[in-house]
Amino acid sequence: MVSQKVTIKNPTGLHLRPAGILCKEAMQFKSLITFTFKENTANAKSVLSVLGACVKCGDEIEFVCEGEDEQEALKTLVQAVESGLGE
Numbered sequence: 001m002v003s004q005k006v007t008i009k010n011p012t013g014l015h016l017r018p019a020g021i022l023c024k025e026a027m028q029f030k031s032l033i034t035f036t037f038k039e040n041t042a043n044a045k046s047v048l049s050v051l052g053a054c055v056k057c058g059d060e061i062e063f064v065c066e067g068e069d070e071q072e073a074l075k076t077l078v079q080a081v082e083s084g085l086g087e
Contacts, residue, residue, distance in 0.1 A: 001066040002074050006081045013056035016047070018085035023047050025080045031067025033077065044077065 010018050026033045026044040033044040037059060043049040044063070055061060061081075065073045 001064065002070050003062055003064040004074055004078055005060050005062045006078050007060050008055055008057055008081065009084055010087050011057050012087075013059065014050055014053065014085075016051065018087060019047050019050040021085045022050055022077070022080060025076055026073070028076070029065075029067070029069045029073035031065045031070045031073045033063065033065050033073055035061045035063045037061045 008014060012018075014022065023045055034041050035044055035053070036042075037053050037055055040053055042053040053061075063074055063077050065071075065077075067073070
């Protein structure tokens, strides 16, 4: 299991478009990928779960990846968030 904290940079937070991009990235991997935010845990492979977390700009989330490709999954998702998730 690997984990890393990252700050959301999107001005509007994780709304539908960036949430969809995040899920698309997460679905490329076999590992279980979740993130925690304010004591809640969201499945990074589920758009509804990501949207339900209500993550805003400047909020810090912690990705947790567990499985055979966990290192690569974590690296890819952190890079996606830091690059702004397409915005």
